[in-house]
Amino acid sequence: MTSETLTRPELAPAPVEFGTLYGEVQQYYAHQMQLFDQHDAERWAGTFTEDAVFSVPTLDEPVRGRAGLAANVRRNKHQQARSGEQLRHWIGMLDLDPQPDGTLHTRCYALVYLTPRGGDARVHRFCVMEDVLVRSRGKWRTRYRLVTRDDLA
Amino acid sequence: MTSETLTRPELAPAPVEFGTLYGEVQQYYAHQMQLFDQHDAERWAGTFTEDAVFSVPTLDEPVRGRAGLAANVRRNKHQQARSGEQLRHWIGMLDLDPQPDGTLHTRCYALVYLTPRGGDARVHRFCVMEDVLVRSRGKWRTRYRLVTRDDLA
């Protein structure tokens, strides 16, 4: 990635205390993951920057840009409609590292829970998620995401 | 429900930043759920408004008011004493939506973990929880709760 192709972070409107920022970012992830689990493809893709790169071990190569991200969610929707499985993504243990350039580096744990139709919920996967977040048009958005899975480590 | 019968939200003492509010509400849920898991029926019921409505798929009809809520917790206590199972409720992915009237609409995920006596902990249920919170006598309280379960969807 060359820096020219990246969404540049905006200056935050005013400095906020770390604990306040922490709550904002938790809200961001909660909303983003609920959109994902509801297969709301367009709104979910909108929580990323236009030039976002999303790297996850279940895909052969990283997804680049919102159209690709949205297409991926629509594919998940069809797969889950066929399988009758409800997947839920749960983010926690958020370690937030604000950078001098105004971006946020985050490292958190991501659990995937699966409930088969009429069956018992269970843990599906344990992942570690590393993001670069930037402020863009007044909102935090993901510019880069790397997901790794413990079962493939 | 007519608006006359509902606990009216108080004006907050001073405007707080979103991230600060987010932490307050997380604390509220952590405390509320720990009281529930400890079968502290009266104090748990006190985290709801007097006129609260609690709708959950394991009950035939919604519970209304604190006396009914407390009775429900005492019933859980006796059931778990018999079964030797420890249930734990875990809230996360809190999506917080403050309303113009001072109430908070929340949508979050709720996991139930179960540990049988001397056995291994396991995921029991995956639920989605939608609340209306109001400020009443200086504290956030639940006025309305709707719980849905993925295994019954």
Add this chain to the structure above:
Amino acid sequence: MTSETLTRPELAPAPVEFGTLYGEVQQYYAHQMQLFDQHDAERWAGTFTEDAVFSVPTLDEPVRGRAGLAANVRRNKHQQARSGEQLRHWIGMLDLDPQPDGTLHTRCYALVYLTPRGGDARVHRFCVMEDVLVRSRGKWRTRYRLVTRDDLA
């Protein structure tokens, strides 16, 4: 423990709102637990006070002080290298109770997830964790920790 042997809490630099403090403490736990899961023994031990006492049911007696804490993490590292199991610790439902002396009493839930090499992630243990946190050299640190396990209750 006599009070003379304990790390004394510092005065906080300025009063912070509860919700802001809540975010700070969540960050503290996220960072501490990620260091633990990465077997970063020295940095993990540094998130405790020099005179910390750590009581957990898998150890015959409480661990006292940073050298003992670090040694314990190194032992975990070797055990997990042999077994091929990845353990992950997840803190949630944080109930934060600030004390008049500037310390924080916390009670939270702690889940342990286990992923065997090439296998499926699963819940391993459900624990309750009670801490005393103090501010020391500008950072929150754990002075006392008591972990209990639901399967041993």
